[in-house]
Amino acid sequence: MKRSPPPSLPKRADFLRAAAHGRKRAHLGFLAQIVTSGSTNTFRLGLTASRKVGNAVVRNRARRRLREAVRTLVADRLASGTAPTGVDLVLIARRNTAFMKFESLQAGISAALDEAAAFGNRL
Numbered sequence: 819m820k821r822s823p824p825p826s827l828p829k830r831a832d833f834l835r836a837a838a839h840g841r842k843r844a845h846l847g848f849l850a851q852i853v854t855s856g857s858t859n860t861f862r863l864g865l866t867a868s869r870k871v872g873n874a875v876v877r878n879r880a881r882r883r884l885r886e887a888v889r890t891l892v893a894d895r896l897a898s899g900t901a902p903t904g905v906d907l908v909l910i911a912r913r914n915t916a917f918m919k920f921e922s923l924q925a926g927i928s929a930a931l932d933e934a935a936a937f938g939n940r941l
Contacts, residue, residue, distance in 0.1 A: 822889070822893075823863065823885055823888065823889040823892075824861050824862065824863045824888065824889075824892050825860065825861075825862045825863070826862060826863055826864060826865075827862050827863065827864035827906060827908065832862075832864065832906060833864055833866065833908055835853060835906075836851040836852075836853040836864065836906055836908040837851060837908075839853055840852055840853035840906075840908065841853070841933075841937060843930065843933060845926035845927075845929065845930060846914075846918065846922060846923075846926050847911070847912055847914055847915040847918045847922065847923050847926055848884060848909045848910055848911055848912055848915055848923075848926065848927075848930075849909070849910040849912065850907060850908070850909055850910075850930040850933070850934075851907070851908040851910070852905055852906070852907055852908075852930075852933060852934045852937050853905065853906050853908075854904060854905060854906070854937075854938070855904055855905055855906045859903050859904065860903065860904070861892070861901060861902050861903055861904075861905060861906075861907070861934075861938075862905075862906045862907070863885075863888055863892075863906075863907050863908075863909070864906065864907070864908040864909070865881045865884050865885055865908075865909050865911070866881075866908065866909075866910050866911070867880045867881050867910070867911035867915070868910075868911075870913070871911050871912065871913055871915065871916070872913065872916065876916050877911070877916075879916040880911035880915040880916040881911060883915060883916060883920065883923060884909050884911060884915065884923070884927070887920065887923050887924045887927045888909070888927055888931075890924070891924060891927055891928055891931055892931070895931065895935075900935060901931075901935070902931055902934035902935040902937070902938045903935075903938050904938040905934045905937055905938040907930065907931075907934050909927070909930070
């Protein structure tokens with residue numbers, strides 16, 4: 819079964835809304851911003867990496883690793899019914915994102931998804 823990534827945040831305004839009004843949590847390899855979405859039954863993901871992370875190759879690798887970790891974890895959570903809903907999650911890569919162990923990255927993203935689910939459930 820092919821697991822597809824969650825829908826992405828399409829516009830810059832969505833990223834700015836998450837930065838201005840979202841709940842921010844620092845994790846080992848990334849910064850998570852969680853904000854309510856316009857719809858109550860959707861989960862959207864935004865990935866970004868600034869030039870402070872590194873050159874284009876390193877930034878793309880960091881985003882690919884974040885995307886893959888989220889894809890595997892969200893697919894499992896959708897199957898079990900524990901996926902976050904009603905929230906937008908923005909993950910901002912840090913310098914070590916491209917080079918840290920994938921299991922550590924998944925553990926941090928799992929914690930961020932737990933926070934996003936709790937944030938979405940309290941609405």
